[in-house]
Amino acid sequence: MSRTARPFVILGFLLVLALFVSVMAGSMFLSPAELWQAFTSRAGGGANGVEQSGVAATILFKLRLPRAILLLLVGAALAGSGAAYQGLFRNPLADPFLIGVASGAGLGAVVAMTIQWPYTAAGLAAVPLAAFAGATLAVLVVTRLARVGNSVPTTNLILAGVAVSSFASAVTSLLMINSTGELRRAMVWLLGGSALSGWNPVLGVLPYILAGCAVLLLLGHPLNVMQFGDEQAQQLGIPVRRVRRVTILAATLTTAAAVAFVGVIGFVGLVVPHILRLLWGGDYRRLLPLSMLGGAALLLLTDTVARTVIAPQEIPVGIITALLGAPFFLWVLRRSKSQNYW
Amino acid sequence: MKKILSMFMLGMIFSLAAAGCSAAPQVAAQPTVRATEVPTAEPLEVTDGLGRVVTLAGTPQQIISLAPSATEILYAVGAGAQMAGRDSFSNYPEEAKALADVGGSMGNYSYEVITSLTPDLVVAAEINTTEQVKALEDLGLTVYYIANPSSLEDLYGILETIGMITGNSDTSAALVESLKARVEVVVEKTRIVSFSPAVFYELDGSEPSRPWTAGPGTFIDMLIGMAGGRNVGGVLSGSWAQMSAEELLVQNPKIILLGDAAYGTTAEQVAARAGWNTIDAVKEGRIYAFNDDTVSRPGPRLVDALEELSKLIHPELYP
Numbered sequence: 001m002s003r004t005a006r007p008f009v010i011l012g013f014l015l016v017l018a019l020f021v022s023v024m025a026g027s028m029f030l031s032p033a034e035l036w037q038a039f040t041s042r043a044g045g046g047a048n049g050v051e052q053s054g055v056a057a058t059i060l061f062k063l064r065l066p067r068a069i070l071l072l073l074v075g076a077a078l079a080g081s082g083a084a085y086q087g088l089f090r091n092p093l094a095d096p097f098l099i100g101v102a103s104g105a106g107l108g109a110v111v112a113m114t115i116q117w118p119y120t121a122a123g124l125a126a127v128p129l130a131a132f133a134g135a136t137l138a139v140l141v142v143t144r145l146a147r148v149g150n151s152v153p154t155t156n157l158i159l160a161g162v163a164v165s166s167f168a169s170a171v172t173s174l175l176m177i178n179s180t181g182e183l184r185r186a187m188v189w190l191l192g193g194s195a196l197s198g199w200n201p202v203l204g205v206l207p208y209i210l211a212g213c214a215v216l217l218l219l220g221h222p223l224n225v226m227q228f229g230d231e232q233a234q235q236l237g238i239p240v241r242r243v244r245r246v247t248i249l250a251a252t253l254t255t256a257a258a259v260a261f262v263g264v265i266g267f268v269g270l271v272v273p274h275i276l277r278l279l280w281g282g283d284y285r286r287l288l289p290l291s292m293l294g295g296a297a298l299l300l301l302t303d304t305v306a307r308t309v310i311a312p313q314e315i316p317v318g319i320i321t322a323l324l325g326a327p328f329f330l331w332v333l334r335r336s337k338s339q340n341y342w
Numbered sequence: 343m344k345k346i347l348s349m350f351m352l353g354m355i356f357s358l359a360a361a362g363c364s365a366a367p368q369v370a371a372q373p374t375v376r377a378t379e380v381p382t383a384e385p386l387e388v389t390d391g392l393g394r395v396v397t398l399a400g401t402p403q404q405i406i407s408l409a410p411s412a413t414e415i416l417y418a419v420g421a422g423a424q425m426a427g428r429d430s431f432s433n434y435p436e437e438a439k440a441l442a443d444v445g446g447s448m449g450n451y452s453y454e455v456i457t458s459l460t461p462d463l464v465v466a467a468e469i470n471t472t473e474q475v476k477a478l479e480d481l482g483l484t485v486y487y488i489a490n491p492s493s494l495e496d497l498y499g500i501l502e503t504i505g506m507i508t509g510n511s512d513t514s515a516a517l518v519e520s521l522k523a524r525v526e527v528v529v530e531k532t533r534i535v536s537f538s539p540a541v542f543y544e545l546d547g548s549e550p551s552r553p554w555t556a557g558p559g560t561f562i563d564m565l566i567g568m569a570g571g572r573n574v575g576g577v578l579s580g581s582w583a584q585m586s587a588e589e590l591l592v593q594n595p596k597i598i599l600l601g602d603a604a605y606g607t608t609a610e611q612v613a614a615r616a617g618w619n620t621i622d623a624v625k626e627g628r629i630y631a632f633n634d635d636t637v638s639r640p641g642p643r644l645v646d647a648l649e650e651l652s653k654l655i656h657p658e659l660y661p
Contacts, residue, residue: 027454058457062481119392119472127473178580184449185471197453197477312445312452313430 007280011293015072018300022068025304027311028059035060066199071303071317072296073202074258075268077209079295080288081251082269083276084216087223087284088247089154096255096269099161099248100138103168105259108134110172110186127189128204128260135256138164143248151241154230192265192318201261212254213292219247220285227282267322268295271329278336298325388507391489392472398484401509402463406444406456408474409467412488413438414641416465419505420513426459434635434643457481463507467640490640493564494525497644521645525568528652531659532570539596541571541655542623545582545634546602550615552584561644562601562637569651571597591620597655598623601638603631630654 024030030038038057081096089098097103112130117123142164146156176186222243226233230240259265272295276287302320309315386398406427407413413432416425422437429446432438442459445452451474456464464483466475468490478485486507491497498518505514543562546554556562557578566573574593575585598621600607609629618624632654636647653660 027452028458055458055460058481059454063453063457117472119394119475124472124476188448188450198480307452312443312455313447314445314450314452316448316450 004286007276007286007290008293011290011297015293015297015300018297018304019068019072022071022300022304023060023064025308026059026064028056030056030060030064063197066197066202067303068300070202070205070262071299073205073209074262074265075295075297075299076213076292077205077254077258077295078265078269079272079291079298080213080216081255082295083273083284083287083291084219084223084247084251085269086273087219087226087287088244089158090227090229091158092274093270094158095266096251097165097264097266099157099252100142100164100168101135101252101255102259102264102266103165103172104138105131105135105256106190106264107138107168107172107175108132109189109263110175113186113189114175128201132256132260134168135259136252138168139248139252139256152244154244188316189263191316192259192263192321205257205261208253208257212250212257215246215250216254217288217292219243219250220283220288223247223284223288263316263318265299265318265321267318267325268299271325272298275329275332278332386507388486388503390485390487391468392475392487394475394487396484396486396507398463398507400462402461402484402507404459404461405463405465405508406459406461407432407465408444408446408451409465409469409488409639410434410635411639411641412465412467414639414643415488415501415504416508418514418517418642419501419508420510421504421508424508426461427456453477453481456483465504494521494644497640497642498522501642517642521642524645525648528569528648532568532652532656535570535656535659538567538570538572539655540574540593541566541597541599542574542590542593542595543599543632544602544607544612546605547600547607547612547615548602549584550618551587553587553590554582555585556601556637557581557583560637561640562647565637565644565648565651566655568648569655571651571655587615587617591617594620594622596622596626596628598629599632599651599654600629601632601634604634628654 020032023035024032034056038060041057078096082094085094085096085098086092088094108130109127111134112127115126117126142157142160143152145164146152146160148156172186172190176183222233222238225236225238226240226243228236234240255269273287273291276290276294280286280290299317299321302324303317305324306315306317306320309320385400388396388398390396401424403424404426405416405421405424407416407425408429410429410432413425413428414434416422417435417438422435425438425441427442427444428438429451430443431446432441442455444455444459449469449471456478461483464478464485466478466485466487468488470487475485475487486504488500488504491500498521501514501518501521502511505511505517543556543566544553545556555575555578556573557575557580558573559581563573563576574590574595575583577589577593578585598612600609600612609627609631612618612629613624623629632650633647636643636650
């Protein structure tokens, strides 16, 4: 196996494994044989197997599989955007929420939650729509505020992002403190743990995450060159401003779509790129796709833990990602031989 | 950049809305027909607390409750034997604890456990979101949503409806009659009361300088009034809010009720709090533990709470 292919094979294998584990594990264990039977009887179009395994099929096709696919997409989106932002801002602390997506989405979602929506299609879609709108609005405001003349300097962008995020978080907290209703829902949403079912959320985020990740994958080479600094990159023929705009646009859309349904899942976007960088180097042409694979696998595995560890209760997955991810990251950091990998 | 971003945003909103539309409430297909079901002549149609029309094919025999209040209501109307599962917080009546636990902490239920119990009716309450109702419906389940009552009259209506849809109309009618009679006794006794002592209801006193209390619009507020008291928290703007200890000293309640007694708060601890020794209730030793479950869960035990409050606020009525 060639050296360049090995990381992809390892992470690909890990992802498939994670997918299997997350589909099998839960309140009702589904063995590979039962999975196979559920799939074949479904394909067979209502043979005897369907009625016998009615509950198993419902759990598999309406709960576990859509949730696994959604989290796979979200994990890829968060880690891919995180890697791109770390490259773009040349800042190891950059994460997909750096310039306001998370706090904007949180504000949008909590505003929507303060209202008792009617039981209609529009009412049911209110929270994800508001979260997506809040996320993109926050980034618009940040880029607008950070603009100097015709360009958007990186430092301005980060500072404006921090300020707008703090403001949005303050308004969110104020709304939650003054709320007369249930706070738990907002809390859980902000910790990234909305229990979902069915395929509609998957269909809702699919176009954004696919398109966004595809665009991010094209940015490997320019991001590599931009590690020398914006001026050098410009001299080497990289259209720095355009790369910056495209990166922000793609990362914003993917992360906004990702958080719209599942809430704010921290840590994946920050740490997955770092772990992979420590293991296999910082070439963005490889780091971006590897981060997407790794983020998807990590989120699937942590969600399986979140669903099963104190079943039937679920822990918001954002808590588990940090709880398991942080020690693992520190372990990788300690055993890495290079003093200064960044 | 801005233009492109807003265009994409619009696109997203449309695609999300489309996803939402295709998710428009549909008539859920029944998953499986069980042999144990007792067939009734006509499918029953009722409108629930969300304004949805819920169709029940027969008398439900495998009921899951998603809220402590719903569990208490179901048992009170005599549907206990038809229960299959309950949320993690349902701890009353005692028999309910033996049922399968379907989760519910932090608002997350295990849809897998719910599905595997093959319920023919899931009873939700206002602690559940419309998204959860929708998700359960998408799993092919029949969901009835109980909106919080805003008065005891509302509560009677809910009890009668739940009695009807679970095939226990007789039990629920008798229950409502007895509840009405018990409320009437308290109201009659309270009629002769000439003054309403100030009552402070403590929900959480872990920050003694600003304890949490119940404001206007809550059941405890309403019941204190019915029992001939005046809720100190009634001056607040929120339903559940923190009240400054200063305001409390100024209002000088005659009675302090510890809704947080279950978490270990005692009258001695309250008396030892800085400055609280000037409050009449502390001086006169009128600090009582109170079972918060009876007032925080809108169910039949609200009437137990009313009787208890009446005895604590106006002991002279119970010689």
